[in-house]
């Protein structure tokens with residue numbers, strides 16, 4: 001294939017049209033420059049001559065330009081705007097202090113002494129505070145969760161978040177064209193999207209996608225999916241993304257250490273996000289979607305098994321968070337940011353980074369490649385708060401100072417690992433602190449079982465403010481904590 005043909009095949013139709021318009025503009029400017037240098041009389045004469053001699057050619061050119069303009073206007077990607085979001089704040093009586101956890105563990109009589117001590121140690125080192133939320137079954141006499149309590153956990157969080165979101169955006173449920181629900185560890189039948197369609201009596205035309213088993217990055221992945229549909233669709237106007245987790249049925253009653261870690265750090269949380277491609281909503285939207293990146297590292301055995309649902313030696317099912325997860329997350333993140341850098345970094349940083357990459361290739365022994373400074377690309381970072389060790393590892397790898405990881409650490413302390421909704425609790429932290437200014441770029445970074453690393457990049461369209469439904473409203477004055 002010739003180089004010109006190869007170049008053309010690399011361009012999307014939109015890019016081809018953009019190139020066509022650039023050439024047209026350049027030709028017009030050139031023509032203007034030539035004509036403005038000739039005298040007006042001569043110009044009139046020339047124009048009349050051209051018009052009379054090449055009438056058909058000129059009409060064809062005009063017609064082609066009109067068709068190209070119409071094609072461009074009807075196929076150009078639409079803006080993807082985040083109208084608003086809402087995070088579920090469970091009732092105060094669902095708060096789980098260390099004492100509540102310890103009491104639950106003793107009362108259930110399902111763990112041996114060694115496991116009890118192990119959980120106590122992990123809980124104290126986990127970075128979780130005394131105000132995270134657990135499912136209601138923890139407080140009931142029949143401590144073992146049933147399907148009903150898992151369904152209640154999911155439905156309560158999803159409907160509370162969606163109600164709050166629809167109320168503050170003033171968008172009726174019937175206007176939702178696309179509904180995506182995501183839940184990492186619980187996949188009931190009918191699906192959670194069906195539950196929402198039923199609850200809100202959504203119209204028959206609603207398109208739904210239900211994502212499950214995709215771990216803590218599925219929220220970011222779901223927004224990426226919504227953005228892809230919204231960018232190209234003329235029919236879909238509003239997309240509702242509901243990001244939840246239901247930990248009831250995955251509470252582990254056994255003595256496998258890696259599975260006990262899950263009990264210690266996963267907590268209740270849900271976020272709902274309303275996205276539109278209606279340009280008229282730019283004035284009221286919070287953020288504009290800029291780009292996304294999803295990388296899947298599951299081809300590697302260790303990455304695939306780093307967070308894994310399986311039976312322990314006694315046949316009890318649990319989700320094992322292997323010790324290797326931190327190494328796997330670091331490895332995945334390195335590969336991910338290599339691909340994100342060209343999309344996101346400013347030129348100077350990019351050139352510096354490219355230089356280091358090339359130098360690393362040339363010196364084959366130099367395996368430790370420099371990590372670019374992403375704080376030059378984004379003003380704020382919402383990093384998935386998978387656990388204390390995950391935050392510390394990302395901070396070390398990317399050489400982030402404590403002020404960058406502060407929202408992640410505070411979020412883990414206040415809400416625990418709520419799975420894929422966490423990045424929105426972090427966004428709410430920024431809003432509660434009033435830190436985001438119009439024009440700022442925000443990077444959402446999430447890790448998920450599989451093992452996946454997913455990024456979303458947004459641009460703020462207005463300054464952040466604390467809204468009445470912000471989940472931090474009653475406690476933000478206590479954060480950031482001095483020690484963690």
Ligand SMILES: CC(C)(COP(=O)(O)OP(=O)(O)OC[C@H]1O[C@@H](n2cnc3c(N)ncnc32)[C@H](O)[C@@H]1OP(=O)(O)O)[C@@H](O)C(=O)NCCC(=O)NCCSC(=O)CC(=O)O
Pocket residue numbers: 121122125126127184214215216217257258259261265307321322323324325326385386387388389390417447448449
């Ligand atoms: C669990 C921790 C809070 C423990 O804190 P520390 O690391 O400071 O403690 P530590 O190293 O002294 O460990 C204390 C004891 O626990 C043991 N230990 C630690 N992690 C373990 C694990 N995953 N499996 C089994 N044992 C483990 C250690 O060997 C040690 O045992 P001994 O005392 O016998 O030597 C931390 O390691 C952590 O945050 N880990 C990351 C949790 C995680 O995987 N999060 C991702 C969730 S998945 C996710 O978010 C994505 C998704 O689900 O999709």
